[in-house]
Amino acid sequence: MTLYHFGNCVILLYIPYYLTYKYANLSEYGAFWKCIQGGIIYAFTQLCKMLILATFFPANEASINTLSFSNFFKSSVDLADIVGIYMILQSIPGKGHSKVMTAGIGWAGAEILLTRFLLLWVGARGTEFDWKYIQKCLESNINLMHHIMTAALVWLLSRHDLSKLQSKFSPFAAVIILLLLSVYRTVLIDSFSTWLLIDPWSIIAIKGLYTIVLGLVMLNYYTRLSTLIGMY
Amino acid sequence: MLGESDEFSEILKTGFPMYLLIAIPLLLVMSPVCPANAAHEFNVYRAQQYSLQGVSYGSKGSIINLEARSLKTWSSRSRHCVFVLMDNFTIEEYKQISAGSGALVLIVPPPPYTQEQRIIMMEIEQTILSSDTVIPIYVMDWSPKVKKLMDNLGDSKIIDENASSAAKAFINSVSANGYQIVVSTSKPVLQQNVAISTIQGQLIGYGFQDKLPSILIVAHYDTFGLAPELSYGADSNGSGAAILLLLAKLLSKVYAEKNRPKYNVMFILSGGGKLNFLGSKNWIEQQMDKSNILQDVSFVLCLDSLGTSRNIYGHVSKPPKDDSKMGLFLNELNNNLGENGLKMIHKKINLGSDTLAWEHERYSIRRLPAFTLSNYKSHKNNSRRTILDKIERLDPKFMFRNAQIIAKTLVSHLYDYNTSETPKINIDFETLRSSLDLLVLTPRSTQIMTLKNNPLLNNLLLAMNKYLKDVNVSHLLADKVDPQFSFFTVTSATLQVYNVKPAVFDLILTLAIALYLAIVYLFIQLVPIVYDLYIGTIRPEPVVSVPKKSNRKDKHR
Structure with missing residues (x-):
């Protein structure tokens, strides 16, 4: 029965990735190994982040969820993710949509393999039932959306034609703001929720909503740029 | 499903899936399901398992x-671990549960108790201690975590027969929280080398030691109760043993004077007091064999449970003659006690019974004049063998008064009521307090006192050595072939509580996940539509675009 529960969690965790991969038609581009390549770059980036964290930030577990400057600086290390995604985009010769999708799925896929699978293997098979494993799986689904969005933003930023977009507000500044909002998403929502003492289910809902809203704004810019450069 | 991607199909064509078929079961077998991360862990104490004179109990x-x-929801048809508050339990219910094949966890409610609560709890305790059962029985202390667990068990809807409809009953059974109880410990085995230790020490009177009459002061220090590690026995017989230590200190001062009394006084801290007074029995047999100390005994004074009231009962097997030493002592004690007086209770030794009633009967059998002083009127009082007998039960004021009067009477007896020679004695409350603390803060059941170098036993020895001469310990080991008493290991354990869901719940969860995945699928299909929508809002740019089916693409999610 607990193995069955583990199966439930795995299905919840991986099927959305598979659906995304399939309906983005990545298989037509032979993108599978490129996703794996993206995953390797993900692992490398995380290693670098850990080195930086271990070197410059003394461990103080106590205040992990409070809003403070040290936590803010700590999560600034996540800016390295942007560099990592940029490297993936550079190393993928594909064009347009498939390139962004490949980078996002590769990145997110490596993340769930490295951070979630062991957790489920050890935790969800135990005798003890806990909702947190289902919650982690749902959160991973949201992270998939989040990483694809980040990849698209990085791609936008890397385009020189971005400034040619007609807009009342500098599209360049808008993309930067969106990127910052997505990088600091975790620290924003976590400190907000510890402050207001929100239960885990609401946190997932807030994360989902936050990501969808950012995603819609980003999609607006993305659509306009891809129309501008004639890419479908 | 994976065949959609070329790379996957290639992988599938190799032997890879075959390896998986072998590797996954291997992984499943090899990786332990770690039981360590239970939601709650409690310290629990296993109920007594012992045998006395060939009959096993517990x-x-x-x-x-x-x-x-909980008590309401358990059923005898399947095996359950029943959690019960001790004061909310009847003997009939215990008999039903113990006849089954489940387990029982008794929770000691928080003090203070009313008189009825105490009576109920002690009856349950005696029922368990005097019967035997195959199910595991554990005792657990009260704590807020335990209360929460009990509340959850109480409202458990797992088998709610009052549900108004089948649908509601079904929903209840899916949403219910279950708890899996795990106590993984070793199987109880016969405890080796259990010894009943008796400590003796004496004060020598003025004159030829061997010609002086002697007085024996006896108190047993061991305790008994439902769970060995919870038996603190504050009143029975922590109070008696503490008064004995106090008398030892006091008389050691008296005996240091020049005109010391013409009596030898022997102090005996006996073990096995709850095991038919085997410690005293063994001690008497040893003395009979090897010394003449029992030749001229004025009387044997046994102290048993003197810490809860000002009423003192004197228990004798044979009424003493008024002019005997014992008669004189009891009269004097009666005078000193004042208005309440000493109430004498005469009970003949019942040789047909398996167990003796009071410790003095061990001495009376040997024709030594002996009596027991106690706050209890009857030896059948359950308060003498219960885990509820903790230090809160003692009334230090009464205990101090009882100790004072006994000490005063004893000293004047030692000087043969010759008031001019009797030294002034004063005992202070602190002395009593410290000897009491030495005893009643640790559980003193026989089976946990028997470890070599037991700290409590060592401390008692030290205390006796400080005041008395010829202090030594004698150990009574159970006979290997036909043991008079035996105990079993495992006196405490860790109880783990796992939160579990019924099996139906996982099925329902699978359905919910399938529904969720369908929504994710629709959402992914929605992304191209939003994409098209955005394109529709943009003025056609110079680049002419052929509207292509935009079903492939992008921001998918």
Whole structure:
């Protein structure tokens, strides 16, 4: 029965990735190994982040969820993710949509393999039932959306034609703001929720909503740029 | 499903899936399901398992891996671990549960108790201690975590027969929280080398030691109760042993004077007081064999449970003659006690009974004049063998008064009521307090006192050595072939509580996940539509675009 529960969690965790991969038609581009390549770059980036964290930030577990400057600086290390995604985009010769999708799925896929699978293997098979494993799986689904969005933003930023977009507000500044909002998403929502003492289910809902809203704004810019450069 | 991607199909064509078929079961077998991360862990104490004179008592089991239920929801048809508050339990219910094959966890409610609560709890305790059962029985202390667990068990809807409809009953059974109780410990085995230790020491009177009459002061220090590690025995017989230590200190001062009394006084801290006074029995037999100390005994004074009231009962097997030493002492004690007086209770030794009533009967059998002083009127009082007998039960004021009067009477007896020679004695409350603390802060059941170098035993020896001469310990080991008493291991364990869901719940969860995945699928299909929508809002740019089916693409999610 607990193995069955583990199966439930795995299905919840991986099927959305598979659906995304399939309906983005990545298989037509032979993108599978490129996703794996993206995953390797993900692992490398995380290693670098850990080195930086271990070197410059003394461990103080106590205040992990409070809003403070040290936590803010700590999560600034996540800016390295942007560099990592940029490297993936550079190393993928594909064009347009498939390139962004490949980078996002590769990145997110490596993340769930490295951070979630062991957790489920050890935790969800135990005798003890806990909702947190289902919650982690749902959160991973949201992270998939989040990483694809980040990849698209990085791609936008890397385009020189971005400034040619007609807009009342500098599209360049808008993309930067969106990127910052997505990088600091975790620290924003976590400190907000510890402050207001929100239960885990609401946190997932807030994360989902936050990501969808950012995603819609980003999609607006993305659509306009891809129309501008004639890419479908 | 994976065949859609070329790379996957290639992988599938190799032997890879075959390896997986082997590797996954291997992984499943090899990786332990770690039981360490239970939601709650409690310290529990196993009920007594012992045998006395060939009859075994208590609970024989120790291992539990069962679903938890409350008294209302358990059923005898399947095996359950029943959680019960001790004061909310009847003997009939206990008999039903102990006849089954589940397990029982008794929770000691928080003090203070009313008189009825105490009576109920002590009756349950005696029932368990005087019967035997195969199910594991554990005792657990009260704590807020335990209360929460009990509340959850109480409202458990797992088998709610009052549900108004089948649908509601079904929903209840899916949403219910279950608890799996695991106690993984070793199986109880016969405890080796259990010894009943008796400590003796004496004060020598003025004159030829061997010609002086002697007085014996006896108190047993061991305790007994439902769970060995919870038996603190504050009143019975922590109070008696503490008064004995106090008398030892006091008389050691008296005996240091020049005109010391013409009596030898022997102090005996006996073990096995709850095991038919085997410690005293063994001690008497040893003395009979090897010394003449029992030749001229004025009387034997046994102290048993003197800490809860000002009423002192004197228990004798044969009424003393008024002019005997014992008669004189009891009269004097009666005078000193004042208005309440000493109430004498005469009970003949019942040789047909398996157990003796009071410790003095061990001495009376040997024709030594002996009596017991106690706050209890009857030896059948359950308060003498209970885990509820903790230090809060003692009334230090009464205990101090009782100690003072006994000490005063004893000293004047030692000087043959010759008031001019009798030294002034004063005892202070602190002395009593410290000897009491030495005893009653640790459980003193026989089976946990028997470890070599037991700290409590060592401390008692030290205390006796400080005041008395010829202090030594004698150990009574159970006979290997036909043991008079035997105990079993596993006196405490860790109880783990796992939160579990019924099996139906996982099925429902699978359905919910399938529904969720369908929504994710629709959402992914929605992204191209939003994409098209955005394109529709943009003025056609110079680049002419052929509207292509935009079903492939992008921001998918």
